[in-house]
Each structure stands twice: as C-alpha cells, then as structure tokens.
Amino acid sequence: MVDPRQYLFPLILFLFQIVFTFLLGFHSEYKYFPVSNVTDYESPSRGLVEFYYAMFTDIHVMMFIGFGFLMTFLRRYSFSSVGFNFILCAFTLEWAIILRGYLFDWDSTTQKFIVDVQSLATADFVSASILISMGALLGKVNSVQLIVMSFIEVPIQVVNEWIGLHLFCGFDPGESMYVHVFGAYFGLAVTFVLFRSDFLDSPLEKSRYTSDLFAMIGSIFLFCFWPSFNAGVTTGSDRIHAVTNTYISICASVIGAFLMSSLLKKSKFDMVHVQNSTLAGGVAVGTVAGSNIGLHGAMVIGTLAGMISVLGYNFLSPRLPNIRIHDTCGVNNLHGMPGLMAGITGIIVASIGDRSGFSKHLTDTCRGGGKSRDSSTQSGFQAAALGLTLGMAIVGGLIAGMILRLPIFAQKGKDFDDEENWHLPENESKEDITRGITMARTAL
Structure with missing residues (x-):
C-alpha cells in the first residue's frame, strides 16, 4: 500500500510556492537608485546596485557553496548535505524576503515593501541562520522536517532581529548574535527534543578521505568570502573596519586552530x-567588526576564537550527548560559542564609546535615550540583545522540535544515509553499502 506521506514534500512546497507568489506579486516592488544621483558615498542609498552587489554575490556563494560543501564530511550523506542545503536555502530566501519586507520595509502609503540588493543580502543572512540549525540536525531529519523547521524558524529569527536592531539597537554588523548565536542554539534545542540514543551508535556518522576533502572546499570558500558577510550591509568607515577586522581575525583563527589542534x-x-x-574568527569578530578595535584587537579575538573552538570540539562535543544533545556538525563550537564571544565582546567595546561606532546607528526608536543614548546604556542593551536572542532561539527551537516530532513529519528512516532520499549511482550497489557499513563497524 502506498504511503501518502511520500507526497508530503512536493505538496508542501507547491502550496508554499503559491502563497509566496501571491504575496510577492501583491506587496513587493522593485527599488533602484541611479549611481549618478549619489552625493554622499559615506551613506549611499540601499537601492544602489553598484555599491552592494559585489558583496552580495560573495555572501550568496557562501550560502550555497560554502555551507553546502562544508557539510559533506559524512561518508554516506554528501548528496543530502549539498542537496538539502540547496533547497532549504532557496526556500528560506523566498520566505525571508517576504517576512523582512513586511516587518522592516513596509510602506503604509503604497501598501508595498521594496526589494533591492540589500533585501537579497539580508535574506541570505536569515538563510545562514537556518543552515546553521540544519548543521546540528544533519543526517537525522528528512527533507519535510527541514522545510517545516525553516517555515517556523524564519519568522522567529526575523522578529528577534527586528527587536534587537530597532528597539534595543544592538550593534551587530556581522550578525554574530542575530544569525550565528540564534541559528546554533535554535538547532541545538531542536536536536534536544529529537534526540535518540541510536544516533550515537551509527557507523555512518563518520567521514572518509574524499568526503573530508570536499568539506574543505566549503571551508575555503567561507574563509575567502567572510569579510563580505561581515561588511555586506555596512557603509563608510564601518565598511573598511569590517573588511579589515574580519580579514585579520579569521586569519588569526586559522593560526589559533592549527596551534591548538597540534597541541591536543x-x-x-x-x-x-x-x-x-x-x-x-569570522564569527567571533562579527559584532564588533564595524568598530575601531585596532588590528591587534582583531588578532586577539581571532586567535582566541580558533583555540576555544578546537577545545570545544575536543572536550565539549563528546559530552553533549549526556544532556540529550547530538550536534552533528559541531555548530556549538563554530557558531555558538564564538557567537557568544562576539556578543560579550560587543558589550565590552560598546562601553568604550566613540571607538565602538554605535552612536552613528542610533535612531529615535531606540529605547533608553534614543539618539542620545550613552555608552553604559548601550552596553546594557547589547547584553539585552544577546540574552533575547538566546531566549528566543532556545524556546523557539524547543517548540519547533515538538512539531517536527509529529508522526506526519517524522518519517522513520536510516540516519546519515543518502539511500533514504536519493537515487544513487548504479555502482553504489546495496552490496557495496552493506560492505562499507560492515567495515565501519569492524573499525569501531
């Protein structure tokens, strides 16, 4: 008998696509600002394609190639890692453009929201958060669960960021709090709810020489383009600070990571x-990337971040299953802890005053003094933005996890195995698969 749940994935995508088409059709409009009209290059219009497009393309490559290939390390899950990253990112981009349009860019006069290059870049930031959550769940959920998770997570992330940016006015140009911390702890909360002890015994939760090599492709792409991620929507002096600080910090984290890995x-x-x-280092410097922290500051942040991340993989990750958390990609070590480090650094740097640069981004909507907010108040609101992000991520992840456990979504299958989701090449016969599993179990 045919299980009707096998048609759930195309049905959900079809329905969402219809809804998204109508929402974009009725409520979105293009926005372009000619470069010939620019008189202030310190704060160019957000509709200026020539100013924002180059960094937008870098960020876009990070989402589809960087994150996609970074997750191909599992020996029998590379098709799913790249493929699910592809569809999940595309779905998230559509949903994020719509929700951010309504919340951030709605024009009550025209009854529309604008879509420009900056809208596309910020939608990529949202997708980064969802892909980070996917990393914690990699190999343990099906395609339907990933789409449903994205549908739930995107509005929570967008609302959290709106509160953080417009009410708390927490300065975070590299989105370390609003993207990395949120995505990591949302995903970890989901995996807490979905935890099964047999995750820990799977012989397929291993890498092999070629899969690790492919994962390095993703790492190198992310490394090269991370300055664009942290500087993508910045302008003026913030942009040169963000590019340079990120460049130095992420190089320093390479040194710190190799150094600590060699020691351990x-x-x-x-x-x-x-x-x-x-x-x-790219994550850890994000919150203060646009600030004048000095290149020595970027060096210290990056080096410490690389070392702390390695310590997390070595000592913390093996102990997380004791509290019912199975983190496939180690997102706590790459995004969670460095993101928290970024948030704490932002609290400290905000107290410095002029060097932090936060005052240039204050508006009348900011709580605690509006444009006249002082440094100590800013530090308090930086802490509030970090705390709110953690709270909304964890609570939202727990709720999402309970929904994903519903029988209609939680279709049981083999974990960490492409055979559940893909037509594999003919040379990947079941005998080959069985032989590989047997060899893996023997090695264990």
Whole structure:
C-alpha cells in the first residue's frame, strides 16, 4: 500500500510556492537608485546596485557553496548535505524576503515593501541562520522536517532581529548574535527534543578521505568570502573596519586552530578542527567588526576564537550527548560559542564609546535615550540583545522540535544515509553499502 506521506514534500512546497507568489506579486516592488544621483558615498542609498552587489554575490556563494560543501564530511550523506542545503536555502530566501519586507520595509502609503540588493543580502543572512540549525540536525531529519523547521524558524529569527536592531539597537554588523548565536542554539534545542540514543551508535556518522576533502572546499570558500558577510550591509568607515577586522581575525583563527589542534593531537592535526575552527574568527569578530578595535584587537579575538573552538570540539562535543544533545556538525563550537564571544565582546567595546561606532546607528526608536543614548546604556542593551536572542532561539527551537516530532513529519528512516532520499549511482550497489557499513563497524 502506498504511503501518502511520500507526497508530503512536493505538496508542501507547491502550496508554499503559491502563497509566496501571491504575496510577492501583491506587496513587493522593485527599488533602484541611479549611481549618478549619489552625493554622499559615506551613506549611499540601499537601492544602489553598484555599491552592494559585489558583496552580495560573495555572501550568496557562501550560502550555497560554502555551507553546502562544508557539510559533506559524512561518508554516506554528501548528496543530502549539498542537496538539502540547496533547497532549504532557496526556500528560506523566498520566505525571508517576504517576512523582512513586511516587518522592516513596509510602506503604509503604497501598501508595498521594496526589494533591492540589500533585501537579497539580508535574506541570505536569515538563510545562514537556518543552515546553521540544519548543521546540528544533519543526517537525522528528512527533507519535510527541514522545510517545516525553516517555515517556523524564519519568522522567529526575523522578529528577534527586528527587536534587537530597532528597539534595543544592538550593534551587530556581522550578525554574530542575530544569525550565528540564534541559528546554533535554535538547532541545538531542536536536536534536544529529537534526540535518540541510536544516533550515537551509527557507523555512518563518520567521514572518509574524499568526503573530508570536499568539506574543505566549503571551508575555503567561507574563509575567502567572510569579510563580505561581515561588511555586506555596512557603509563608510564601518565598511573598511569590517573588511579589515574580519580579514585579520579569521586569519588569526586559522593560526589559533592549527596551534591548538597540534597541541591536543600530539603534533598531528584533526581535519574536523581545520574544516571548522579555522573559521571561528569570522564569527567571533562579527559584532564588533564595524568598530575601531585596532588590528591587534582583531588578532586577539581571532586567535582566541580558533583555540576555544578546537577545545570545544575536543572536550565539549563528546559530552553533549549526556544532556540529550547530538550536534552533528559541531555548530556549538563554530557558531555558538564564538557567537557568544562576539556578543560579550560587543558589550565590552560598546562601553568604550566613540571607538565602538554605535552612536552613528542610533535612531529615535531606540529605547533608553534614543539618539542620545550613552555608552553604559548601550552596553546594557547589547547584553539585552544577546540574552533575547538566546531566549528566543532556545524556546523557539524547543517548540519547533515538538512539531517536527509529529508522526506526519517524522518519517522513520536510516540516519546519515543518502539511500533514504536519493537515487544513487548504479555502482553504489546495496552490496557495496552493506560492505562499507560492515567495515565501519569492524573499525569501531
């Protein structure tokens, strides 16, 4: 008998696509600002394609190639890692453009929201958050659960960011709090609810030489383009600060990660550390990327982030299952802890005053003094933005996890195995698969 749930994925996508088409059709409009009209290059119009497009394309590559290939390390899950990343990112971008349009850019006069290059870039930021959550769940959920998770997570992330930016006015140009912290702890909360002890015994939750090599492709793309991620929507002096600080910090995290990996692995290196912890500096500097922290400050942040991330993979990750958390990609070590580090750094730097640059981004909607907010108040609101993000991520993730556990979504299958989701090449016969599993179990 045919299980009707096998048609659930195309049905959900079809219905969402119809709704999204109508919403964009009735309530969105193009926005372009000619470069010939620019008189203030310190604060160019957000509709200026020539100013924003180059960095937008870098961010777009990070989402589809960087994150996609970074998750191909599992020996039998590469099709799903790249494929699910592809569809989930595309779905999230559509949903994020709509929700951010209504919440951030709604014009009550025209009854429309604008869509320009900056809208596309900020939608990519939202997708980064959802892809980080996917990393915690990689190999343990099906395609329907990922789409449903994205549908739930995107509005929570967008509302959290709106409160953080417009009410708390927490300065975070690299989105370390609103993207990395949120995505990591939302995903970890979901995996807490979906935890099963048999996740820990799967022989397929291992890498192999070629899968690790493909994952390094994602790491290198992310490394190269991270300055664009942290500087993508900045302008003026904030942009040169963000590009330079990120460049230095992420290079420093490579040094810190290799250094700590060599110490812990007795003069050898662990590829997990090289694939992930080397990027931690890009996350850790994000909140203060647009600030005048000095290149020595970026060096310190990046080096510490790389070292702390490696320590997390080595000591913390093996202990998380004791509290019912199974983190497939180690997002706590690459995004969670470095994101918290960024948030704490933002609290400290905000107290410096002029060097933090936060005062340039205050508006009359900001609580605690509006445009006249002082440094100590800003530090308090930076802490509030970080705390709110953690709270909304964890609570939202727990609720999403309970929904994903509903029988209609939680279709049981083999974990960490492409055979559940893809037509595999003919040379990947079941005998080959069985032989590989047997060899893996023997090695264990």
